Amino acid sequence: MRRRFVIEAVLVATYGHLLVPSRPVDYVVPYSSIAELYEMRDGSEPVMDDPEDDGHVKSKINELITFFEDPLNRKKIEKAMQVPWRESSPLLLSDRIQFTVVHAVDNAHYGETFDPIETELLLTGMKLNAPLLSDQFEFQDRLIEAEVPVQIYDIEDFEFAVEEGISASDLAPFNETDRFS
Structure with missing residues (x-):
């Protein structure tokens, strides 16, 4: 069974171990975080402090952009972008990794506490009942x-x-009768 996680696209490029999971995963990515990849790749600001690490991460960002720009993947993303909160069909990176792009819409529900991308991550996690990374x-x-x-x-x-x-039952409120058993 594939585990689902809501995540910013840049984190997949930054943390190499996310590309070699021990079990199949589905990374759910709000589209706005894909758009952010272009800014990071093309911007003058370093992504990482160490110049060697920065070059490596920018290379991985470019690979991820190329993946999302693949004609078949682009078509799936464009179809999802037609309706708010629509999920794309799975974008297969490997036999263990797939991406699902969501046309998340920031409704400012958490706008005072979180920035727009953080809000989209939270709302996506809540709507899909998927944990965040x-x-x-x-x-x-x-x-x-x-x-x-x-x-x-x-x-x-x-x-x-x-x-x-951690399953939903693990997160359930503590049952008072469990205390004495």
Whole structure:
């Protein structure tokens, strides 16, 4: 069974271990985070502090852009972009990795606490009942403080999330009778 995660496209390019999961995964990516890849590739700002790492990540960003621009993938994405919250058909990167692009729409529900891409990630996770993957501790902290009803995993816990994860029943409120059994 394929595990689904909502994620920013740049994180897939930045963290190489996301490209070699132990089990099949479906990365759900809001379209706005794909658009952000172009800005990162073409911008003068470094993505990484170390120049060698920056060059490597920008190369991976370019590979990901090429993947999304493939004619078949582009057609699937364009079809999804016709209706808000529509999911693309699966974009197959390998036998273990597929992407689903979502035409997420920021409705400003969390706009005061989160930036537009963060809001789209949260709303996508909530709509699809899929956990988020993030490397941003501040974002994770704000998500908890705002009591947003979405599950999140730190990038460092990716293998745990793929292998075991935390089910909805694990997150259910503590049953008072369980205390005494």
